[in-house]
Amino acid sequence: MPNIGPLEIIIVLVIVLVIFGPKRLPDLGRSLGKGMREFKDSVTGKDKDELPEGEERADGKPEPVRAEATEQKS
Numbered sequence: 001m002p003n004i005g006p007l008e009i010i011i012v013l014v015i016v017l018v019i020f021g022p023k024r025l026p027d028l029g030r031s032l033g034k035g036m037r038e039f040k041d042s043v044t045g046k047d048k049d050e051l052p053e054g055e056e057r058a059d060g061k062p063e064p065v066r067a068e069a070t071e072q073k074s
Contacts, residue, residue: 020028
């Protein structure tokens with residue numbers, strides 16, 4: 001299998017820049033990153049509402065209350 005060096009990567013990036021143009025590259029990168037993140041989350045089984053310990057939601061809203069937490073034992 002051939003090795004991909006820095007020269008080949010630069011050539012590919014220049015071709016992508018010529019094809020898509022500088023205005024569409026940020027949107028292309030953003031959508032590619034979002035797709036990769038969604039794929040990783042679906043493979044690992046994470047929900048959209050689940051956050052790792054110590055992380056806050058980006059919108060600043062409180063965490064949703066889960067059904068298990070609202071049930072009271074009598």
